Amino acid sequence: MNLRDFKINIPDESIEDLSRRLRATRWPAAMDADQWDDGASLTFMRRLVEHWSDRFDWRAQEARLNRLPQYMATVDGQDLHFIHQPGNGPSPMPLVLTHGWPGSFIEMERVIPLLADPGAHGGDPADAFHVVVPSLPGFGFSAPPASPGMSAFSIAGWWVKLMNGLGYERFAAQGGDIGAGVSTWLARCFPERVIGVHVNYIPGSYRPPLGPGSPPVTTQEQAYLDTAAAWSSSEGAYAAEQATKPQTLAYAMTDSPAGLAAWIVEKFRAWSDCDGDVERVFTMDELLTDVSIYWFGRMLDASFRIYKENRLRPLTFEASERLATPLGVAAFPRELPTPPRSWVERVFNVQRWTSMPRGGHFAALEQPQLLVEDVRAFFRPLR
Structure with missing residues (x-):
């Protein structure tokens, strides 16, 4: 594995181009500029773009992010950007944290020091982790896939090679959104390498075996299926577009920073607590730091396309499949529709299930301390 240091350094001309585009934004009309029922509020978006154009300092954000220990690795010809923060404790456990969409590696910025150096943050040094945070292919500063087929399943294989290249033969995994999909594929495909998996989201494509030989769907499970179907009908248009025609969407988002911001920020509002x-x-x-990473990366076709790849390679199981790898679940109240524990236990070895008091889809950003405490507690008996 070819490994080298990495620092973010967006060219001045890219920042100037963004500034010009923001100033030239063509605004749509709105029946009610303040409401969000039809999508991103026009009033809010005008204020957000004004802030982006007049007050947001990318160079300050860049300098802050560059204090993180960042690297670039070439794995099977694929350039992967990642953070690697060695742990400070008697025996740190290797841990790969995987983000999702519309997040990025910066989702993990607050939890990295808490996990790597718990003793410096009011915790027990025995809970320390060696923390690795890769950027998904086509997200942030990782190169886009060169050919079709780059689903969460494929990415799990790359994560094993990345962790092995860093000297970690066995490791733990944690993630939400697409990162939860990558983490659960790790448990399914590489049980000998994975100590345990902790997630704060159950992948939407997860389907346990049903029908002859399986327990009937319970009332609680059917209520979840009904809720998920209703949510998909009213809120799932973004996923349907990204999972079917990602290239068409990429033209608009690659050309309009205001359009990209509306597409992303509307989800931060809808999915957070x-x-x-x-x-x-x-x-x-x-x-805007998160949106800017997508904008400057200029790989929106790839970051959308992963939805199509995951649709083509869903997380479905055979009737006899049961996974032995321990699974922990942190269930945040404002998460997207979450199945009951029984639905997950049809396949997974659930050893911890925590109903969180607050927080939503972006757990590492919204409630870093709560998430970290649950991650520590889950992995403690697995050390």
Whole structure:
């Protein structure tokens, strides 16, 4: 594995181009500029773009992110960007953290020090992890896939090679959103390498075996299936587009920073525990740092296409399959529809299930301390 140091350094001309595009934004009309029922609020988006154009300092964000120990590795010809923070404790456990969409590696910025150096943050040094945070292919600063087929299943194989290249033969995994899919594929395909898996989201493509020989669907499980179907009907248009025609969508988002911001920030508001006010949870600068990483990366076709690849390679199981790898679940109340424990236990070896008091889809950003405490507790008996 070819490994080298990495620092973010966006060219001045790219920043100037973004500034020009923001100033030239063509705004749509809206029947009610303040409401979010039809999508991103026009009033909010005008304010967000004004902040992006006039007050947001990318260079300051870049300098902060460059304090993280970042690297680039070439794995089977694929360039992967990642953070590698060695742990500080008597015997740190290797842990790979995987983000999702519309997040990025910066989702993990707050949890990295808590996991790597618990003793410096009020925790027990015995809970330390060697923390590895890769950027998904086509996200952030990882190169886009060169050919079709790059699903969560494929990425799990790359993560094994990355971790092995760093000297970690066995390791733990944690993730949400697409990262939960990668983590569960690790448990399924590489049980000898994976100590345990902790997730804060159950992949939407997960389907346990049903029918002859399987227990009937319970009332609680059917309620979940009904809720998930209703949610998909009312909120799932973004996923349907990204999973079917990602290239068409990429033209608009690659050309319009305001359009890209609306597409992403609307999800941060809808999926977080913010009670309709996204700024209760995220600052403008936090939102725009994430959006800017997508903008400067110029790989939107790839970051959308992973939905299509995951649709073509869903997480479905045979009737006799049962996974032995320990699984921990942190269930946050404002997460996307979450199945009951029984639904997950049809396949997975669930050893911990925690109903969280607050938080949503972006757990590492919204409630880093709560997430870290659950990760520590889950892996403690597996050390």
